[in-house]
Amino acid sequence: MGEKNLRFDTLVIHGAQRPDEWKSATLSPIYQTASHRFHTAEELSEVFAGKKKGFIYQRLRNPTNETLEERLALLEGGMEAVVTGSGMAAITVALLAILRAGDELVTGNSLFMSTYLLFNNVFTKFGIKVKFVESSRIEEWENAVSEKTKALFVETIGNPKMDVPDLKAIAEIARKNRAPLVVDSTLATPYLVRPFELGAHVVVHSTTKYLNGHGAAVGGVVIDSGTFDWPEDKYPDFAVFKERAGKRAYIDKVWREIHINFGTTQSPFQSFLTLIGLDTLALRMERHQKNAIALAEFLEKHPKVKWVNFPGLPSSPHHETAKRQFEGKGYGALLTFGLEDEKACFEFIRNLKLVYHLANLGDCKTLVIHPWSSQYVSFTEEDRYKNGISPDLVRVSVGIEAIEDIVEDFDQALAKV
Ligand SMILES: Cc1ncc(COP(=O)(O)O)c(C=O)c1O
Known part of the structure; x- marks a missing residue:
């Protein structure tokens, strides 16, 4: 086939x-090798000249x-x-x-x-x-x-x-x-x-x-x-x-x-x-999509959460484009949400037990970060706002764990804010 x-x-x-x-x-x-051996100078010359396919040196191929x-x-x-x-x-x-x-x-x-x-x-x-x-x-x-x-x-x-x-x-x-x-x-x-x-x-x-x-x-x-x-x-x-x-x-x-x-x-x-x-991309992505929607819906209803930005929510101005462009398969698994202020975000992050706080996304584990004080800390305030970052914003990369565990961890951490 x-x-x-x-x-x-x-x-x-x-x-x-x-x-x-x-x-x-x-x-x-x-193939952990810096270079590949050739028996003849003629052959190496041909590969260097692109006349023949082959591997020469790791920086090349x-x-x-x-x-x-x-x-x-x-x-x-x-x-x-x-x-x-x-x-x-x-x-x-x-x-x-x-x-x-x-x-x-x-x-x-x-x-x-x-x-x-x-x-x-x-x-x-x-x-x-x-x-x-x-x-x-x-x-x-x-x-x-x-x-x-x-x-x-x-x-x-x-x-x-x-x-x-x-x-x-x-x-x-x-x-x-x-x-x-x-x-x-x-x-x-x-x-x-x-x-x-x-x-x-x-x-x-x-x-x-x-x-x-x-x-x-x-x-x-x-x-x-x-x-x-x-x-x-x-x-x-x-x-x-x-x-x-x-x-x-x-x-x-x-x-x-x-x-x-x-x-x-x-x-x-x-x-x-x-x-x-x-190998597991398709399976993981399927679960990422479901979990992201469920977490976004939970956050949108939570009294301590001021706003949620996620294309999977009808409240997003990008919802219709995303629905059409991604053909109903989902909306990605990154979302941001707002708490009262920076202090509340720090308190929320401090109290998470299961979810990891780190600078990455797209992992099978659920991850959070406060971009204003981390990745964007050296930006001017004006540039941070221009890039969509505000002090009250938490970014979440929703993982593939059982959604109940993710929600419970968010719920208990939000209760301490
Ligand atoms: C959309 C996007 N493009 C590019 C990059 C850079 O990737 P890398 O960290 O692998 O250099 C990132 C990293 O977070 C990203 O989110």
């Missing part, structure tokens, strides 16, 4: 499985990483992928393969903290102009793009603003403007939505989150749809890559020009852990 015909829940387990090449092992071996790349490309319905040492590395290489000084990046303003800092403080230093737009306001995207726009960037579910932009509409603006749409789909995963089916051109993930699912390994991936044609009048840098790699021009540029030279390599052990996590 061709892998492409397998249903998603099967593909997460069987995609890119090669037991016959792995001495019949059912899990990919961890690695067989365990390749299995993860193939499986993730299959899950997203993409053409080819490159795994990277972290989600931030994936975002960096995905965009640096496209942008150069003088170019414009148009991005949704609902971004993970480090992505915001990368765009706002780092890219701008290298002469890349970054225009921030309200992610879910299509007219703002339309007004911001110009011939100088070389890429559009958006998060499928904004972390932590919890907004759900209309990917199809943004992809259409990108297409008309002859620029690729790069989507960070970390919070949705291909379980909820496959952005290529809505017209996006590149997908990135922090695999650290739901794809791994156990908080066991940091990692990232860039996946190319192969559907953007990189017109040479607008992307002259691509000419040589198009000549060498044809439809693979973008992913070849990501790999050959940026990933290898920046050294944004994933370790094979990290890839192995992510591959194991992927």
Whole structure:
């Protein structure tokens, strides 16, 4: 049976499985080696020249990483992928393969903290102009793009603003403007939505989150749809890559020009852990969705809770878009809620017994954090508000434990606030 015909829940387990090449092992071996031996100089030369496929050195390519790349490309319905040492590395290489000084990046303003800092403080230093737009306001995207726009960037579910932009509409603006749409789909995963089916051109993930699912390994991936044609009048840098790699021009540029030279390599052990996590992605995501809705409903009714921000609640302005875009499969499993003030948030966190307080999300365990005083502590107050953070806000990554236990832990901690 061709892998492409397998249903998603099967593909997460069987995609890119090669037991016959792995001495019949059912899990990919961890090819823990810095380099690979060649018998002849002729052969090494051919592999270096790209005339023959092969593995040379871990920073370039690695067989365990390749299995993860193939499986993730299959899950997203993409053409080819490159795994990277972290989600931030994936975002960096995905965009640096496209942008150069003088170019414009148009991005949704609902971004993970480090992505915001990368765009706002780092890219701008290298002469890349970054225009921030309200992610879910299509007219703002339309007004911001110009011939100088070389890429559009958006998060499928904004972390932590919890907004759900209309990917199809943004992809259409990108297409008309002859620029690729790069989507960070970390919070949705291909379980909820496959952005290529809505017209996006590149997908990135922090695999650290739901794809791994156990908080066991940091990692990232860039996946190319192969559907953007990189017109040479607008992307002259691509000419040589198009000549060498044809439809693979973008992913070849990501790999050959940026990933290898920046050294944004994933370790094979990290890839192995992510591959194991992927096996249960579909099952985990199903439970994450149910638990997130149940916890959001509980919080919305709780007298100590001032507000709840979760696209799964009809009170969210993004509810209808999320319902349509995620086809009723769910709304993600990240939510934020408000207590009286910062002190109340600290008191709530101090009193949790089961739920972990830490800086991560997408783990099978339920996690909370107070972003105002932690990840965003070095931001100015104005920038914190701009990024959707307020002192009264607690962020929750809802896990897959029994929902009764999660609710009971929240209930007893809220009682002490
Ligand atoms: C939406 C999103 N993108 C990217 C990242 C960065 O991923 P990593 O920590 O693997 O570099 C994160 C991390 O929380 C995230 O939430």
